[in-house]
Amino acid sequence: MLKVDKLNVSIKMNKGLYPVLEDVSFSVARGDTLGIVGESGCGKSMTAMALMGLLRKNIKIVSGQINFDGMDLAAFSQKQYEQIRGKRLSMIFQDSMSSLNPLMKAGKQIGEAYQIHFGLSGDALDSKILESLNSVGFTNPEETRSKYPHQLSGGQRQRVMIAMAIAGNPELLIADEPTTALDVTSQNKILTLIKNIQAASALAIIIISHDITVISQTCSHVCVMYSGWIVEHGKTKDIISNPKHPYAEALIAAIPNAKAKDKELGVIKGNVPSLLQRPKEGCVFAERCKYRMPECSGEIGNFVLKDGRTVRCILYRHKDGGKEQ
Amino acid sequence: MAERNNSKMNPDSILKVEQLVKTYPLPSERIFERKKIFTAVSNVSFEIKKGETVGLIGESGCGKTSVGRIITKLLEPDSGKVFFEGQEISSIKKKDFREKRSRIQMIFQDPSTALNPQFRIGRILREALFSIGIKRRTDQKNRIMPLLSRVGMSEEYLDRYPHELSGGQKQRICILLALLTNPSLIVADEVVSALDLSVQAQILNLMRLLQKDFGLSILFISHNLNIIHYMSDRILVMYMGEIVEYGPCEEVYRKGRHPYTMLLLSSLLDLNADKTSGEAKDSSELIRGESSCIFYHRCPWRDRLCLEKKPLFAELGPGHYAKCHHLDIIEASLK
Secondary structure, X not given: OEEEEEEEEEEEEOOEEEEEEEEXXXXXXXXXXXXXXXXXXXXXXXHHHXXXXXXXXXXXXXXXXXXXXXXXXXXXXXXXXHHHEOOOEEEEOOOHHHHOOOOOOHHHHHHHHHHHHHOOOHHHHHHHHXXXXXXXXXXXXXXXXXXXXXXXXXXXXXXHHHHHHOOOOOOEEEEEOOOOOOOHHHHHHHHHHHHHHHHHHOOEEEEEEOOHHHHHHHOOEEEEEEOOEEEEEEEHHHHHHOOOXXXXXXXXXXXXXXXXXXXXXXXXXXXXXXXXXXXXOOOOOHHHOOOOOHHHHOOOOOEEOXXXXXXXXXXXXXXXXXXXX | OHHHHHHHOOOOEEEEEEEEEEEEEOOOOOOOOOOOEEEEEEEEEEEEEOOOEEEXXXXXXXXXXXXXXXXXXXXXXXXXXXXXXXXXXXXXXXXXHHHHHOOEEEEOOOHHHHOOOOOOHHHHHHHHHHHOOOOOHHHHHHHHHHXXXXXXXXXXXXXXXXXXXXXXXXXXXXXXXXXXXXXXXEEEEOOOOOOOHHHHHHHHHHHHHHHHHHOOEEEEEEOOHHHHHHHOOEEEEEEOXXXXXXXXXXXXXXXXXXHHHHHHHHHHHOOOOOOOOOOOXXXXXXXXXXXXXXXXHHOOOOOHHHHXXXXXXXXXXXXXXEEOOOHHHHHHHHO
16 A cells, blocks of 8 residues: 655755665555664654655655555645645654643544544534544543643553544554553553554554564564665564574664573674764665675665565675565 | 671671652642652662672652662662661761762663763763862873773773763763772663663673673663563562562563563563553552552452552562462462
């Protein structure tokens, strides 16, 4: 349903043009959940913003297509976006405290979505608000609707956000770090809720997270991002049990594992490069990579392996049935 | 006085905390209302042995940071005692605590707010030494240099400002800052939760290495069970101000039997929608029955007994205790 093809996004800064996303391609089908995982600054949120048409003025889509149900969103104007945003594609943000209006009661904020998208008012609106609060798991919606955001806990606020996001019956929902600010127990509740909503409405979901365990529990497919590249894209199971790209491999080795308490954690030398330090040519991970070769400074394409996943690394030129795309 | 306190402490333990209580007043909603109080820490007791890492885990708002701050004397407890290296430190004056302060150090969650943004790294480090009476430049340098390479940094960083360093580098400086005064106990409060995964691994490795080399004792506070398990020798599980279960790391991780520990463990391993996980209540919302079990509202095994009588610690294995009335039933239900 959504197909992103060779998306390139650049930021204008200090009179220069710096690429933040390079050749990002993936697709999500109806009822599917795609995970995007990576460290901070790798371009996960930028991808989400590009899809939602929420890029700041100095950030532009340079080339590529965002194909959503036959329309190319990359070429959409803000006016056109207003027609579909909230209605056909919707988003949940990380920080529920700053995304909700602190001066407006929860019920009214949810009501706004119904007013705008369906023109509801009066009793019809009231019952719709209660129904939607109920559907995101509030057992006492009458009470919750008249609370201000600061009177709700983090998990409750996140559920209000979800209620708002799904008010317009979207076809695609993007959740940007939906559980990062939450405790483990409420994290589970939110993820289960998102899953249940999806099961009920065949929604396509993109979950963005820095936490691989969150992704592994919810997503069938995953994109691993590093510095504006999708370095590996495939089935979550495959990538977690047997990562191919050196970065994905290192990232998974860095998670404390219950089975190997005595072993040292895997470490990636150095830091994620900043926008200005990013290599202009060749592989973006080369500097920190333990398999670095002279070829890494050349053009790096995507290689499709036998098992269907895509890896952006020159190592797979001839390995594991790698074929250049 | 010191003699008597000394006898209270196990000779191989470095820190002992007894019946710690800390309450905060809640803002009143009406003017003449009776003041309400929120109990952040309630009757917390534990010990840390020399060279041991104790993990303290709990959700946000459970009081784990308050415990860490009371130990480092950044916060005064309402009642209860803290013994450190044979001396009671909870009742002594701040001034008298000075010499001990260098022996207990704290590493904070957010390294970017822990370092003074106006000073270069070198000055920040020298100031710490100045405060414990090392005032000569050469002495300061002799102290800083060997440690600098130990935390994986080089001399050039001394001339930089905190904002010029990455999050991981700043945390390394914070660790160095803590080690500088030659401490025997470090309270590490969520040290890696602000860091990216790959950097997090670097810091955890570094802390494990340094602990071995310097023979440090660490109280490692975190909300992440995986990290706690990786770092700790023993685990304390805290819920709403109380320790509900404690024991050796593997025991708690594999055989945790308190319903709350089990909830944490199940949240970790799988997403089981059918599990009775209960609503995460805002802690101020709950009526805290003085005599009922702290976990009553969320517990799938609750009954009348739990409401009427507060459970005491029951032994599950050597050194492994949990505060629950129904450990037998829970154990049986798992078979």
